[in-house]
Amino acid sequence: MGDAHTAGSVPAQDGALEQRWWIYRGTGQPLYDTSLGALLPPPPPWRRFTGGPVVAPPPADDEEIERRLGQVSASSTGSDQLRREADMVNAALLLRRPLLVTGRPGTGKSSLAYRISRELKLGRVLRWHITSRTTLRSGLYDYDAIGRVQDAAALRTLRDAGAGADRAAGGRAPSEEELPGIGDYVQLGPLGTALLPHEVPRVLLVDELDKxxxxxxNDLLSVFEEGQFPIPELLRAQRQHPRVTVMTDDPRRDAEIVGGTVTCRAFPVVVITSNGEREFPPAFLRRCLRLRMPDPDRPQLVDMVMAHLRDAVEGPPDSARADGLVDRFLRNSRERGGLAVDQLLNAVFLATSGRFRGDNEEALEDLVDALWHRLDGAGAESRAG
Incomplete structure (x- = not known):
């Protein structure tokens, strides 16, 4: 009885069960000697896209991923929550559907996008931060019409000024062809870049959609369903410029757009986060897979502390202090309506910095209490205040 495993499951190294159908395992370890392109089966017929020409693979962004996740380390994969998380990420991968992740602020919703990118080796995460003023177009692309008009006016001035000199010197005045092409005034946003015809899916983080x-x-529905979007400025110019190279959201990267329309090839891994400040339309929810992100448990918090601050907490005194802070954090989080993981990391960093020894212990206690203020704004003052 004790040695029997669930059908379709295999034991992980720490005793947890991993499903055979999983591609993303949530272990924190990047794929070894393979790639997502080799593991990912074809999409459902209704989610098949055939955009082209295929663009270059995305740039790596290991520095940003390490800043957000810490060093690569094996995570504790035994909890029901982490298995549920892996189930939903893999379902989103196979079905080519967005994953809507809800939960309290500070529970690690956004970090999921970076964990997926690191483990599946998908390169730089495209992040689209949402505010009350965000529009669909801002995520798709930006067209600098004013800049183009100014450059055209400057060209005309230069041409008019040079006409007399050209006649006298036999030279050539600048032509319209010498004006930078329309592509120099178009830059794709994070969503637009994610929908380029990549051979392997990009990771797109749509952060705080409830804002x-x-x-x-509702505007996102059409883009997610069709896997493409037009750029009207390029459509109007396609007779003269059927293929236009535009800038992308990736630094110093560009892509060729054919016929004024961006069409994806591999639907991106879309992670949408929400703090639950508003309800979304039923039609939108129907097209998303949903994952509720609960507060991290103690093993997860220890994993996070070790990933970010392993060197600082290796010694016995600092290790014991960090363990004590994790336990205290869990109690305070329950009492104060939920705290954010970065509040714990800030406290452990200060406690293991070597700046609070002997007589300074009381100062550290006051500081930690101030750091762990309620996220609704109440109780932000330290006891000394």
Missing amino acids: CDQDLA
Whole structure:
């Protein structure tokens, strides 16, 4: 009885069960000697896209991923929550559907996108931070019409000024062809870049969608369903410029757009986060997979502390102090309506910095109490205040 495993499951190294159908395992370890392209089966027929020409692989961004996740380390994969998380990430991968992640602020919703990118080796995460003023177009692309008009006016001035000199010297005045092409005034946003025809899916983080204007969720439906979007400025110019190279959201990267329309090839891994400040339309929810992110448990918090501050907490005194702070954090989080993981990391960093020894212990206690203020704004003052 004790040695029997669930059908379709295999034991992980720490005794947890991993499902055979999983591609993403949530272990924190990057794929070894393989790639997502080799592991990912074809999409459902209704989610098949054929955009082209295929663009270059995305740039790596290991520095940003390490800043957000800490060093690569094996995570504790035994909890029901982490297995549920892996189930939903893999379902989103196979079905080519967005994953809507809800939960309290500070529970690690956004970090999931970076964990997926690191483990599946998908390169730089495209992050689209949503505010009340965000529009669909801002995520798709930006067209600098004013800059183009100014450059055209400057060209005309230069041409008019040079006409007399050209006649006298036999030279050539600048032509319209010498004006930078329309592509120099178009830059794709995070969503637009994610929908380029990549051979392997990009990771797109749509952060805090619940902050958006009420129409944005509905506007996203068409883009997510069609896997493409037009750029009207390029459509109008396609007779003269059927293939246009534009800038992307990736630094110093560009891509070729054919016929004025961006069409994806591999639907991106879309992670949408929400703090639950508003309800989304039923039609939007129907097209998303949903994952509720609960507060991290003690093993997860220890994993996070070790990933970010392993060197600082290796010695016995600092290790014991960090353990004590984790336990205290869990108690305070329950009492104060939930705290954020970065509040714990800040406290452990200060406690293991070597700046609070002997007589300074009381000062540290006051500081930690101030750091762990309620996220609704109450109790932000330290006891000394």
